[in-house]
Amino acid sequence: MDFLRNLPFFCIMLAMFTGIVSSAVSGRAARRLTLAMVTAVLVMSALTLVYAEQAGESTTYLMGHFPAPWGNEIRFGTLEAFLALYFAIIMLLSVLGGWSHAVIDIEAGKENLFYVLIDLMMSSLLAMIYTNDLFTGYVFVEINTIAACGMIMIRQNGHGIVAAIRYMVMSLIGSGLFLIGISLLYDVTGHLLMVPAHSAVEQIVADGTYIVPLLVIIVLISVGMAIKSGLYPFHSWIPETYGYATPTASAILSSLVSKGYIILLIKIFYRVIGFDTVISSHVLNALFAFGVIAMIMGSVHAILQTDCRRMIAYSSVAQIGYIYMGIGLGTKAGMVAAVFHLLTHAATKSLLFISAVGLYEVSDGRTDYLGLRNAGFRNRVAGLAFSVGALSMVGFPMLSGFISKYLFATAALEKPHKMLITLAALIISTVLNAIYFLRQVVTIYSGRPGEAVSTGRFIKEAIAESTFSERFASIALVLLNLFLGLFSEVVINLISRGLDLFA
Amino acid sequence: MSRIRDNYKSSPAGRFEAWYKDGYDPMDDRMDIHIPTQTEEDYDPADVIAELDLEDTVYDRTANRALRISGYIYKILSIVLCVVMIGVLIWMVQYLPAFGQPDNPVNNEVSARYIGSGVQETGAINFVTGMILDYRAFDTFGESCVLFIATICVQILLRYDEGEKDPENVRRRHQAATDRLFEPKNDIILQKVSVVLVPLLFIFGIYIILNGHLSPGGGFSGGAVIGAGLILYLCSYGYSKTERFFTIRTFRIISLAALITYCLAKSYSFYTGANHLESHIPLGTPGAILSSGLILVLNICVGSVVACTMYAFYTLFRKGDF
Numbered sequence: 001m002d003f004l005r006n007l008p009f010f011c012i013m014l015a016m017f018t019g020i021v022s023s024a025v026s027g028r029a030a031r032r033l034t035l036a037m038v039t040a041v042l043v044m045s046a047l048t049l050v051y052a053e054q055a056g057e058s059t060t061y062l063m064g065h066f067p068a069p070w071g072n073e074i075r076f077g078t079l080e081a082f083l084a085l086y087f088a089i090i091m092l093l094s095v096l097g098g099w100s101h102a103v104i105d106i107e108a109g110k111e112n113l114f115y116v117l118i119d120l121m122m123s124s125l126l127a128m129i130y131t132n133d134l135f136t137g138y139v140f141v142e143i144n145t146i147a148a149c150g151m152i153m154i155r156q157n158g159h160g161i162v163a164a165i166r167y168m169v170m171s172l173i174g175s176g177l178f179l180i181g182i183s184l185l186y187d188v189t190g191h192l193l194m195v196p197a198h199s200a201v202e203q204i205v206a207d208g209t210y211i212v213p214l215l216v217i218i219v220l221i222s223v224g225m226a227i228k229s230g231l232y233p234f235h236s237w238i239p240e241t242y243g244y245a246t247p248t249a250s251a252i253l254s255s256l257v258s259k260g261y262i263i264l265l266i267k268i269f270y271r272v273i274g275f276d277t278v279i280s281s282h283v284l285n286a287l288f289a290f291g292v293i294a295m296i297m298g299s300v301h302a303i304l305q306t307d308c309r310r311m312i313a314y315s316s317v318a319q320i321g322y323i324y325m326g327i328g329l330g331t332k333a334g335m336v337a338a339v340f341h342l343l344t345h346a347a348t349k350s351l352l353f354i355s356a357v358g359l360y361e362v363s364d365g366r367t368d369y370l371g372l373r374n375a376g377f378r379n380r381v382a383g384l385a386f387s388v389g390a391l392s393m394v395g396f397p398m399l400s401g402f403i404s405k406y407l408f409a410t411a412a413l414e415k416p417h418k419m420l421i422t423l424a425a426l427i428i429s430t431v432l433n434a435i436y437f438l439r440q441v442v443t444i445y446s447g448r449p450g451e452a453v454s455t456g457r458f459i460k461e462a463i464a465e466s467t468f469s470e471r472f473a474s475i476a477l478v479l480l481n482l483f484l485g486l487f488s489e490v491v492i493n494l495i496s497r498g499l500d501l502f503a
Numbered sequence: 504m505s506r507i508r509d510n511y512k513s514s515p516a517g518r519f520e521a522w523y524k525d526g527y528d529p530m531d532d533r534m535d536i537h538i539p540t541q542t543e544e545d546y547d548p549a550d551v552i553a554e555l556d557l558e559d560t561v562y563d564r565t566a567n568r569a570l571r572i573s574g575y576i577y578k579i580l581s582i583v584l585c586v587v588m589i590g591v592l593i594w595m596v597q598y599l600p601a602f603g604q605p606d607n608p609v610n611n612e613v614s615a616r617y618i619g620s621g622v623q624e625t626g627a628i629n630f631v632t633g634m635i636l637d638y639r640a641f642d643t644f645g646e647s648c649v650l651f652i653a654t655i656c657v658q659i660l661l662r663y664d665e666g667e668k669d670p671e672n673v674r675r676r677h678q679a680a681t682d683r684l685f686e687p688k689n690d691i692i693l694q695k696v697s698v699v700l701v702p703l704l705f706i707f708g709i710y711i712i713l714n715g716h717l718s719p720g721g722g723f724s725g726g727a728v729i730g731a732g733l734i735l736y737l738c739s740y741g742y743s744k745t746e747r748f749f750t751i752r753t754f755r756i757i758s759l760a761a762l763i764t765y766c767l768a769k770s771y772s773f774y775t776g777a778n779h780l781e782s783h784i785p786l787g788t789p790g791a792i793l794s795s796g797l798i799l800v801l802n803i804c805v806g807s808v809v810a811c812t813m814y815a816f817y818t819l820f821r822k823g824d825f
């Protein structure tokens with residue numbers, strides 16, 4: 001049983017090892033290796049979760065022979081293990097759902113490189129979840145950024161390259177701010193490991209020395225991570241990136257990459273700076289304000305789009321806004337709601353991107369929302385999956401989106417001076433969500449069942465192309481959504497216990 | 504009169520003046536600048552330019568008024584943001600601990616142990632190497648993977664495969680080829696200098712890597728020196744000579760072997776460390792060339808990865824191939 005504490009370390013190393021090996025094999029073999037690796041990570045994370053639940057406390061694991069302030073460390077509790085498990089599930093389903101398109105979108109001979117990127121992305125996400133060291137966090141943020149860039153530009157048309165450049169510039173600004181923040185933190189605390197850095201920060205707060213640098217550090221780290229995860233005024237890279245990348249890349253980028261940064265930010269808030277210090281610095285109010293603006297503006301932009309995937313991408317801007325609004329409430333209930341919404345969004349956005357592409361397949365390659373008319377009848381699985389995803393985003397009961405909106409609303413009640421704004425933003429944003437998502441859902445089911453935009457022969461071939469794995473991934477993600485909606489009590493308990501272990 | 508002028512022109516002074524006034528090239532007829540002709544390589548200069556205007560074809564700024572205006576606003580806001588950022592950072596610097604004071608927060612038990620017992624614990628005389636390859640080896644593995652993934656991304660963007668069938672890619676391969684034909688080849692100065700310098704650079708790079716645990720240096724710096732040597736050799740002698748010992752196959756084998764060795768060696772070390780097992784790796788006598796346990800091996804791995812990465816970047820940017 002005690003052997004299980006090695007598993008998080010095995011997961012990270014296995015992912016990196018697979019990435020290195022994949023660079024030397026064929027595309028098909030690389031894909032199988034990746035799928036095997038992600039499945040192994042999934043199983044190991046599940047066992048880690050069992051171990052963490054039984055231990056009831058967080059476990060620190062030395063990466064080397066030297067303890068806390070000297071050597072690297074990883075650390076895992078309930079929440080970390082659960083997030084690793086969840087991210088592995090989403091990663092597996094995204095790869096399964098999009099690989100038939102990846103074969104078409106990627107130049108011949110470079111397919112294995114795409115899976116190298118996915119492997120290293122997985123390792124960096126795991127390391128960002130598990131790390132107990134600020135600089136390890138930064139190194140893996142770097143890997144994550146470069147891997148994401150590669151995933152965007154692997155589809156080498158004009159849009160892909162421009163999107164990759166935009167993403168790279170914005171993301172590097174974010175990394176730069178984060179790095180400056182860490183350097184300053186090291187300058188005033190003298191530590192990079194989270195536990196000693198936390199006690200040094202507490203000392204600083206008690207003594208009142210270096211209060212100004214501490215404030216700047218909190219601002220720099222928050223803004224850096226906000227830029228990287230695409231909070232509203234820094235969202236300009238999102239529509240291009242999610243809208244034109246290959247479907248697997250869109251699903252992974254929207255549902256995992258931006259979430260990894262948010263997890264790291266939450267970790268730094270709780271484990272390094274201390275949540276009370278963050279609250280008293282009023283930085284959270286800024287995050288709250290931008291989150292609320294993002295909720296409204298993202299949805300307004302989404303209504304203006306005609307391209308279906310760009311619309312989903314702008315909806316991501318709004319959903320990231322929800323998460324930051326939850327963090328910005330500055331209460332534990334708000335944080336639980338934010339983490340829950342993070343899970344909701346991860347499941348729903350990957351579902352939407354994969355099923356939207358399933359609808360494109362049967363619509364003669366048209367991508368505008370009117371071009372998808374009747375597509376729900378032509379590809380029934382994709383139509384069903386898209387409808388479930390859209391209803392979940394709108395907040396339909398039984399689906400996960402409803403629970404996260406409910407959690408946000410109840411969390412807002414604890415904060416009298418933010419309550420009215422939060423509730424108003426939730427209502428407006430829900431209405432706007434309903435406008436563009438239901439418009440799309442109605443469109444894909446409108447018209448007579450037999451009506452088609454193109455010849456019957458084309459449709460038959462296209463449905464044959466929509467592989468079994470794509471349908472499997474869509475249905476699995478629908479079930480995941482239902483699970484989060486119906487058994488939310490379990491997940492919320494888990495999150496709240498995990499957050500207690502953070503502090 | 505004209506006769507004197509002729510003599511002057513052919514005299515050393517005349518030649519000096521002509522060279523000084525930019526009318527004469529001492530390397531005339533001795534350098535092989537190969538100017539392509541249309542028949543040899545049918546290319547269209549517009550093709551090369553078309554790629555540069557990528558952004559304009561994707562987003563037509565001249566036609567889209569809203570995009571143009573938001574572009575202006577964007578520029579102004581960026582400048583304002585930069586100025587604010589600079590102001591805040593400068594204002595904050597005065598509250599930071601003064602530079603180089605003994606009682607600064609960074610002078611704590613962490614650096615004390617690195618300096619005080621680093622030699623006994625890691626076996627490396629060079630503290631920095633001991634720190635990055637033993638105390639914080641996980642971060643350094645991450646850094647090597649950053650280099651690795653950067654090469655992967657450059658390959659995705661720039662590599663052209665020989666067996667390419669897609670006409671669009673064949674055309675792009677052609678475009679890249681036209682760029683290369685203008686480059687000078689067989690430059691005699693470069694060749695003579697590199698005869699002396701390249702062996703020195705290789706030996707010096709190997710020295711830096713192997714002595715990484717004893718003296719300043721290590722895998723990153725030594726690898727960079729070897730990479731520079733490879734690039735210099737390539738510049739002066741061209742691909743036909745370099746490909747005799749360095750192809751994409753060599754690159755793959757070296758970087759794969761180095762990273763896998765690093766991964767397995769450090770996995771073993773992390774596993775034993777975390778489970779409080781004996782690692783059975785002798786540290787040796789500090790100061791000897793064969794000492795400090797895994798650090799020497801890791802330095803060689805990091806050095807190979809860095810050298811390969813530098814060479815790969817250069818050749819991918821120049822040719823899109825190895």
